[in-house]
Amino acid sequence: MSYLELANVSYTYPNGFEAVRDVSLKVELGESVAIIGQNGAGKTTTVKLMNGLLKPTQGEVLVEGRSAKGATTAEISRSVGYVFQNPDDQIFQETIYKEIAYGLVSQKLTKELIQQRVVEVAALCGLAESLKEHPYNLPYSKRKFVTIAAVIAMDPQVIILDEPTAGQDRQSTELLGQIIDQLAQKGKSVITITHDMEFVASQFKRVIVFANKAKRKDGSPEQIFWDEQLLKLANLKQPYICQLAKLLGKTGVMTIEELLERSFK
Numbered sequence: 001m002s003y004l005e006l007a008n009v010s011y012t013y014p015n016g017f018e019a020v021r022d023v024s025l026k027v028e029l030g031e032s033v034a035i036i037g038q039n040g041a042g043k044t045t046t047v048k049l050m051n052g053l054l055k056p057t058q059g060e061v062l063v064e065g066r067s068a069k070g071a072t073t074a075e076i077s078r079s080v081g082y083v084f085q086n087p088d089d090q091i092f093q094e095t096i097y098k099e100i101a102y103g104l105v106s107q108k109l110t111k112e113l114i115q116q117r118v119v120e121v122a123a124l125c126g127l128a129e130s131l132k133e134h135p136y137n138l139p140y141s142k143r144k145f146v147t148i149a150a151v152i153a154m155d156p157q158v159i160i161l162d163e164p165t166a167g168q169d170r171q172s173t174e175l176l177g178q179i180i181d182q183l184a185q186k187g188k189s190v191i192t193i194t195h196d197m198e199f200v201a202s203q204f205k206r207v208i209v210f211a212n213k214a215k216r217k218d219g220s221p222e223q224i225f226w227d228e229q230l231l232k233l234a235n236l237k238q239p240y241i242c243q244l245a246k247l248l249g250k251t252g253v254m255t256i257e258e259l260l261e262r263s264f265k
């Protein structure tokens with residue numbers, strides 16, 4: 001049994017626009033998965049269906065093998081946490097400490113336990129020195145880490161990051177990679193929507209591609225980034241290393257090491 005499953009899920013917004021059509025996928029604990037695809041392909045709608053922010057108009061979401069049909073968003077989000085695309089949709093406390101602690105306070109944990117959890121998660125997310133700051137004193141890119149920290153602090157089994165790489169510099173993107181690795185090592189599932197193909201190639205072993213409302217392919221970076229028809233359909237670019245390899249007449253290459261090995265063999 002998979003921890004999270006979408007079974008033939010479709011979603012039509014109340015205005016009648018169908019955004020997701022017949023998507024099925026399974027995610028195991030300890031897995032980190034990238035979701036990629038053109039703008040408007042249905043990625044964000046799909047992940048909102050995973051944590052109950054939206055309810056499928058057809059099909060079923062299962063968490064730990066149980067249908068999430070009758071569960072509230074609050075109940076599902078204890079298991080499946082969602083970090084919003086725009087941090088300003090999520091932040092509402094006046095210090096970073098309070099923002100990270102907010103969900104823990106409502107879980108009625110002891111003050112000591114809350115403090116311990118906040119300090120630990122802040123350190124993981126590069127916010128250890130900023131806990132007393134007002135979130136809006138920090139730049140957008142850091143505010144994104146505040147919202148990531150707040151969701152991690154709640155300790156859900158699945159953490160969904162919606163475009164965490166948007167507006168991040170190289171150092172922050174590396175930090176994101178470290179956070180994802182640490183969460184996966186602790187047995188969490190991390191599902192990440194991103195438009196950063198370099199990040200996908202270097203960080204993920206499983207990639208799901210969306211195009212025109214539907215899941216088109218689920219595979220390794222190599223299976224995805226060397227499928228030219230798929231890239232065209234989903235309007236995606238190969239990572240630079242694949243582009244370089246292609247110019248040199250090599251296929252199936254995903255790293256500099258592989259390219260060097262294949263070039264000088």
Ligand SMILES: Nc1ncnc2c1ncn2[C@@H]1O[C@H](COP(=O)(O)OP(=O)(O)OP(=O)(O)O)[C@@H](O)[C@H]1O
Pocket residue numbers: 013014015017018019037038039040041042043044045046
């Ligand atoms: N509340 C809404 N009401 C009606 N249509 C919506 C609503 N929210 C999103 N849509 C539409 O649903 C489609 C899918 O949107 P979604 O945000 O899931 O795509 P996406 O793949 O995440 O795109 P992006 O990469 O641009 O974030 C888009 O055409 C979008 O305009």
